[in-house]
Amino acid sequence: MSKFGYLGNFLVLCILVGIVGSSHGQLQLNFYAKSCPQAEKIIQDYVQKQIPHAPSLAAALLRLHFHDCFVRGCDGSVLLNFTLSTKNQTEKVAVPNQTLRGFPFIDGVKKAVEAECPGVVSCADIVALVxxxxxxxxxxxxxxxxxxxxxxxxxxASEALANIPPPTSNFSSLQTSFASKGLDLKELVLLSGAHTIGVSHCPSFSSRLYNFTGVWGKKDPSLDSEYASNLKMKKCKSINDNTTIVEMDPGSSSKFDLSYFQLVLKRKGLFQSDAALTTSATTKSFINQLVQGSLKQFYAEFGVAMEKMGKIEVKTGSAGEIRKHCAAVNS
Structure with missing residues (x-):
């Protein structure tokens, strides 16, 4: 069944999108203006002090936010550790989250905010702001x-595995995954633009080099041959390499720019999910528009998409809690 296939599935998806779209809750700018007026400044100051010493964490913290929002909404559930009381493996141990970084950083921010306003600022908000x-x-x-x-x-953990789109996703699965969170195709392209910064590990894409579709020795035909050869010779020299890191946007992985989209059009996107964006006329057109436009315009549109993503299935009002420690529910 290609793309959404039968009409029944399409109607169900439309209903689901309608539900998700109406579940953003009552978020507001400067929510803590009265309850903890210094909260956002404390968070900003902490980030401004620490990130220059570890700039690669910016991409990791952005990814952390994405992985949080795609499972049970943006509620900080990705931060929870497994304990005997939880009776199940938490999102942290799921395969998509085993390479997540930045948990100690979030804990440090939480500690700084708690010192000012105990029990007021949520971990979910800290993740979004950071x-x-x-x-x-x-x-x-x-x-x-x-x-x-x-x-x-x-x-x-099982929900993380089911909800976070893997780097091996094709266009149909990406479309379905993002639509289930109320995000459209343009937002899929824009949010994929976050791959312009940061790194990945070989297992996320090595099948494209060594055994595409499970056939040993077969390379993904959608991947540029020269780029694939370079990855095999200089980076992922074995399909069993689990430690080597690779830039997602070679030569520009520390700059938030349009280079990622340019590489995708040249068949040099690192992931199968990157290449998938060019298999749809609609998403490929969006990419071309971004490449032909200005960096300022990309920034503006990316920002709008991020704001929308940050509202997915949020808990507000009396729902949930304000954790004392981000890695554990309140006792």
């Missing part, structure tokens, strides 16, 4: 972050 502020510090775009999220109390 993602934005760390990208800005490294010269990337700014976007609005309405706050008021509350923290979830449930975290399941």
């Amino acid at each position: 993602a934005r502020d760390s990208v800005v510090v490294t010269g990337g775009p700014y976007w609005k972050v309405p706050t008021g999220r509350r923290d979830g109390r449930i975290s399941n």
Whole structure:
């Protein structure tokens, strides 16, 4: 069944998108203006002090925000550790999350905020604000972050595996995954643009080099041959390499720019999911528009997409809780 296939599935998806689209909750800018007026400045100051010493963390913290929002909404559930009381493996141990970084950084921010206003600022809001502020510090775009999220109390590894789109995704699965979160095809392209910074590990794409579609020795035909050969000779020299890191946007992985999209059009996107964006006339057209446009315009549109992503299925009001420690639910 290609793309959405039968009409029944399409109608179900439309209903689901409608539900998700109406579940953004009551977030607002400067939510803590009265309850903790210094909260956002404390977070910003912490980021501005620490990120210059570890700029690669900006991409990691941005990814952390994405992985949080795609499972149970943006509720900080990705931060929870497994304990005997939880009775299940948490999102942290799921395959998509085993290479996540930045948890100690979030804990450090939480500690600083708690010192000012105990029990007021949620870990979910901290993740959202830190993602934005760390990208800005490294010269990337700014976007609005309405706050008021509350923290979830449930975290399941199986849900992370089911909801986070893997780097091996084809266009159909990407479309379905993003639509289920209320995100359209343009937002799929824009949010994929986050791959302009940061690195990945060989297992995320090595099948494209060594055994595409499970056939040993077969290379992904959608991957530029010269680029593939370079990856095999200089980076992922074995399909069993689990430690080597590779830039997602070679030569420009520390700059939030349009280079990623340019590489995707040249068949040099690192992941199968990157290449998938060119298999749809609609998403390929969006990419061409971005490449032909200005960096300022990309920043503006990326920011709007990030603001929308940050509202996915949030918990507000009396839902959830404000955790004392981000890695554990309140006792």
